[in-house]
Amino acid sequence: MNAEIIRERIDAAMKKAGRNDKVYFTAVSKTRTVDEMKEAEKISWVDFFGENRVQEGEAKRKVYGDSRISWRLIGHLQANKARKAIETFDTIDSVDSIELSERLNRIAGELGRIVPVLIEVNTSGEASKSGVEPENFNALLENVAGHENLRLDGLMTVGPITDDEREIRSSFAELRGLLEDARTRTGLELPILSMGMSGDFELAILEGSTMIRVGTLLFGPRDYSKH
Numbered sequence: 001m002n003a004e005i006i007r008e009r010i011d012a013a014m015k016k017a018g019r020n021d022k023v024y025f026t027a028v029s030k031t032r033t034v035d036e037m038k039e040a041e042k043i044s045w046v047d048f049f050g051e052n053r054v055q056e057g058e059a060k061r062k063v064y065g066d067s068r069i070s071w072r073l074i075g076h077l078q079a080n081k082a083r084k085a086i087e088t089f090d091t092i093d094s095v096d097s098i099e100l101s102e103r104l105n106r107i108a109g110e111l112g113r114i115v116p117v118l119i120e121v122n123t124s125g126e127a128s129k130s131g132v133e134p135e136n137f138n139a140l141l142e143n144v145a146g147h148e149n150l151r152l153d154g155l156m157t158v159g160p161i162t163d164d165e166r167e168i169r170s171s172f173a174e175l176r177g178l179l180e181d182a183r184t185r186t187g188l189e190l191p192i193l194s195m196g197m198s199g200d201f202e203l204a205i206l207e208g209s210t211m212i213r214v215g216t217l218l219f220g221p222r223d224y225s226k227h
Ligand SMILES: *Cc1c(COP(=O)(O)O)cnc(C)c1O
Pocket: 028, 030, 052, 074, 075, 158, 197, 198, 199, 213, 214, 215, 216, 217
């Protein structure tokens, strides 16, 4: 695991950004074994695991045992898997529609839970990306913030697939703008701005990210053939 190099790069980016607040680290554990995840848990500054599929997360969590780390769902969630998602994960970072928000709130209520969530926004304009479109963001924000069984903690986005740093930064800056706007509109603290992955986390930190989600750089290349 490349922990030391990652830590140095995070610290350097924070310094360059003139920041001394905290950036949370989500170890993206999709396709990784439970043993690999336990190794990652030993790294003191790994704050969360991130999984993108409900089924995979459920299977691993069943056998994982006790963990100091909470598990986040970072992949697209189909409404019909909402119950399983709430039962499996501590937080849902990919709320992207009113239908899903309604359903999560109802099920959380049935289970007597208050579920922390992020709204995922498609800031890249890429059709293949999940996340609410920016023009529909305010309606979804109002819906999520109005639900008593959901606790809105912030926003998430996946940056565009490009080498153009300006384009990547402008996508992250857009999310930061939406977050600042959302704070004003809702009066909520909204501490989490989840953006930045293996290829672009330094740019995300420069644009104010408070949570990066790193898989490849920590664990090595993913092997999807095993899944
Ligand atoms: C896979 C994934 C990541 C991590 O990607 P890497 O490039 O492996 O760091 C981050 N966020 C989401 C939503 C993902 O699906």
